[in-house]
Amino acid sequence: MTGTETVLAIEDLTVDLPLSGGGRFRALDRVNLQVRRGEILGLVGESGSGKSMLSLAVLGLTGIAGERITGRIALLGEDVLGLSPSAWRRLRGSAVGMVFQDPMTGLNPVRSIGSLLVESVRRHQRLDRATSKTVALDALRSVGIPSPEARMKAYPHQLSGGLRQRVMIALALINRPSVIIADEPTTALDATIQAQILDLLRARLADRAGGILITHDLGVAAEVCQRLAVIYQGTIVEQGQTAEVLAWPYHPYTQGLLDAAPRFDRPRGRLVPIPGQPPQPGDRREGCPFRSRCAHADEACAALPVLAEVAPDHLARCWHPLRAATSPFEDAV
Amino acid sequence: MNRLKAIGRILGRRLGELLILLFAITTLLFFLLRLSGDPAAVLAGEQAAPEQVAAIRALYGLDAPLPVQYFRHLRNVLFLDFGQSLHAGRPAIDMVTERLGSTLMLGLFALTLTAVLAIPIGAWLGARPDARSRRVGNAAIFILQGLPGYIVGLLLIELLAVQFRLLPSIGNRGALSWVLPTLTLASFLVPKLARVVAANVTEAMREDFIRTARANGATTAEAVLRHALPNALLGATALISTQFAFLLSGAVITEWIFAWPGFGQLLIQSLQRLDFPVVQAAVFVTAGLVFAVNAGTDVLFRLIDPRLRNQRA
Numbered sequence: 001m002t003g004t005e006t007v008l009a010i011e012d013l014t015v016d017l018p019l020s021g022g023g024r025f026r027a028l029d030r031v032n033l034q035v036r037r038g039e040i041l042g043l044v045g046e047s048g049s050g051k052s053m054l055s056l057a058v059l060g061l062t063g064i065a066g067e068r069i070t071g072r073i074a075l076l077g078e079d080v081l082g083l084s085p086s087a088w089r090r091l092r093g094s095a096v097g098m099v100f101q102d103p104m105t106g107l108n109p110v111r112s113i114g115s116l117l118v119e120s121v122r123r124h125q126r127l128d129r130a131t132s133k134t135v136a137l138d139a140l141r142s143v144g145i146p147s148p149e150a151r152m153k154a155y156p157h158q159l160s161g162g163l164r165q166r167v168m169i170a171l172a173l174i175n176r177p178s179v180i181i182a183d184e185p186t187t188a189l190d191a192t193i194q195a196q197i198l199d200l201l202r203a204r205l206a207d208r209a210g211g212i213l214i215t216h217d218l219g220v221a222a223e224v225c226q227r228l229a230v231i232y233q234g235t236i237v238e239q240g241q242t243a244e245v246l247a248w249p250y251h252p253y254t255q256g257l258l259d260a261a262p263r264f265d266r267p268r269g270r271l272v273p274i275p276g277q278p279p280q281p282g283d284r285r286e287g288c289p290f291r292s293r294c295a296h297a298d299e300a301c302a303a304l305p306v307l308a309e310v311a312p313d314h315l316a317r318c319w320h321p322l323r324a325a326t327s328p329f330e331d332a333v
Numbered sequence: 334m335n336r337l338k339a340i341g342r343i344l345g346r347r348l349g350e351l352l353i354l355l356f357a358i359t360t361l362l363f364f365l366l367r368l369s370g371d372p373a374a375v376l377a378g379e380q381a382a383p384e385q386v387a388a389i390r391a392l393y394g395l396d397a398p399l400p401v402q403y404f405r406h407l408r409n410v411l412f413l414d415f416g417q418s419l420h421a422g423r424p425a426i427d428m429v430t431e432r433l434g435s436t437l438m439l440g441l442f443a444l445t446l447t448a449v450l451a452i453p454i455g456a457w458l459g460a461r462p463d464a465r466s467r468r469v470g471n472a473a474i475f476i477l478q479g480l481p482g483y484i485v486g487l488l489l490i491e492l493l494a495v496q497f498r499l500l501p502s503i504g505n506r507g508a509l510s511w512v513l514p515t516l517t518l519a520s521f522l523v524p525k526l527a528r529v530v531a532a533n534v535t536e537a538m539r540e541d542f543i544r545t546a547r548a549n550g551a552t553t554a555e556a557v558l559r560h561a562l563p564n565a566l567l568g569a570t571a572l573i574s575t576q577f578a579f580l581l582s583g584a585v586i587t588e589w590i591f592a593w594p595g596f597g598q599l600l601i602q603s604l605q606r607l608d609f610p611v612v613q614a615a616v617f618v619t620a621g622l623v624f625a626v627n628a629g630t631d632v633l634f635r636l637i638d639p640r641l642r643n644q645r646a
């Protein structure tokens with residue numbers, strides 16, 4: 001919306017993991033996503049749907065023995081899957097920054113906040129120690145941490161959960177990456193702190209970067225994300241403008257998420273599970289992944305539907321969408 | 334400062350524990366040694382007439398009732414007076430402290446060598462938990478750990494002192510004679526420490542904060558050295574502390590093998606000669622030392638682990 005430059009383009013990203021009993025499990029199946037500068041894309045889905053896998057794949061940190069990753073991940077136009085490990089490593093923290101879910105375990109307990117920030121600055125920018133310290137102080141200030149000078153010397157355990165998450169965000173932002181991925185950044189926090197952290201992320205991201213906000217909370221997505229992608233069992237099932245997807249969902253799974261959310265205009269809305277169990281890794285997976293739990297499923301669903309444009313800039317992957325497509329062109333994308 | 338206060342508290346508590354320990358040890362040793370032999374008889378020698386033994390008994394106050402002797406002994410120990418060596422006729426405590434320096438020096442060299450070898454080996458092994466080199470390293474450590482240290486010492490003597498005549502194997506005659514005892518003593522400790530460091534590094538590498546470091550562009554080496562290792566070393570510090578008593582006993586064996594004029598050699602000789610005052614002084618000093626080291630590591634812990642710094646002792 002804001003910008004036109006695509007900072008992150010994911011094309012046909014597929015991640016196959018080996019199963020302990022032999023065979024393979026497809027954690028991500030031909031995922032296509034674009035993030036433009038200044039935009040926050042929401043990625044929602046139940047736990048186990050592959051959201052964290054997607055973020056780790058973009059960073060090149062999946063690190064699972066025997067994994068097979070195919071497709072294209074373009075960071076600022078550069079295909080990272082084709083890069084050497086060290087070239088990709090240099091992009092971590094500088095081109096793409098990551099905010100993890102749990103700020104309690106995500107910060108090294110024996111390293112001071114300042115030393116973590118300075119280490120990251122000096123790794124990516126040729127700066128002397130004094131200048132790096134100034135940069136670190138600025139970073140702490142920019143994420144709204146009071147008395148940053150004192151916090152530089154603090155250790156993670158001395159800070160509250162909210163402050164630690166701010167430190168995590170400062171760490172992710174300190175080298176001004178163009179892409180930020182936040183994986184359930186507020187799940188571990190109190191409701192009041194959640195709102196503050198979301199405001200902060202929105203403000204920092206609108207600045208100059210683009211980002212993916214991973215959440216299983218539709219309320220959070222509605223509040224922060226311009227666009228929304230709904231993922232089910234490693235497959236994107238619906239995607240479009242957030243307001244539109246939430247107001248006129250086409251996919252039964254999206255509708256199920258909405259029905260399960262208490263009230264999505266409240267940020268604390270938690271998902272009550274949709275009836276049925278998601279398939280387990282190793283289950284036979286053919287056709288629409290949602291069909292075992294879907295009230296509308298029939299023989300047609302034995303084949304995987306294409307992700308089709310059901311309305312302008314609104315895609316859904318369903319043989320029996322909940323409403324008639326408004327687009328004259330039902331192109332596969 | 335908060336930190337100093339916490340450290341003061343720990344030291345105070347430790348000092349109390351130390352006093353109780355020293356009292357218990359002094360009492361135990363006094364009665365154990367009295368049960369095991371008659372000091373007057375040892376002093377007088379095997380051919381002594383009963384009158385001579387009686388005279389000696391009177392001279393050293395050994396004719397008083399046992400409780401009286403015990404309280405006299407306690408009072409003397411308070412002033413670090415363990416009596417004269419029955420063998421050398423000099424104050425027992427002096428003989429112990431004279432020997433202490435060279436043993437502590439040996440221990441310090443061995444510990445330093447151990448840290449220099451074991452920390453990199455442990456970090457390297459711990460950072461590659463699945464690789465084949467790790468399995469080979471683990472097997473080597475397992476075998477080394479199973480070898481009694483004195484075997485390593487004897488092998489070193491055979492190889493370096495007897496076969497190739499590179500190094501002196503007996504006594505303390507100049508800088509080179511430190512080499513073999515230090516190597517032997519370190520060979521007790523390197524496998525233990527390396528194993529603990531490796532296990533701790535492996536564990537730390539699975540932590541979320543390592544993923545954070547990597548997400549910020551850390552290389553594997555940086556993740557290991559700057560993020561996992563500092564955490565791993567905290568556990569290793571605890572090990573060094575608990576192994577100090579072991580180090581001293583290792584020193585006793587090592588000194589015996591190398592005829593090293595240290596504290597351990599003195600202890601064994603005094604036991605063989607039934608030289609009670611020296612044994613008492615040596616055990617007393619050992620207990621004090623082990624305790625001092627444990628308390629020292631406790632304090633060190635507070636200094637290096639930020640989570641413990643402000644914790645109440």
Ligand SMILES: Nc1ncnc2c1ncn2[C@@H]1O[C@H](COP(=O)(O)OP(=O)(O)O)[C@@H](O)[C@H]1O
Pocket residue numbers: 017027045046047048049050051052053054064281
């Ligand atoms: N290290 C791993 N090894 C094997 N399977 C994994 C691993 N991490 C995640 N998975 C599997 O990948 C799928 C997606 O997991 P994840 O991305 O963590 O889900 P989400 O973040 O959406 O809750 C799950 O089925 C999970 O079991």
Ligand SMILES: [Mg+2]
Pocket residue numbers: 051052053183
């Ligand atoms: Mg997750």
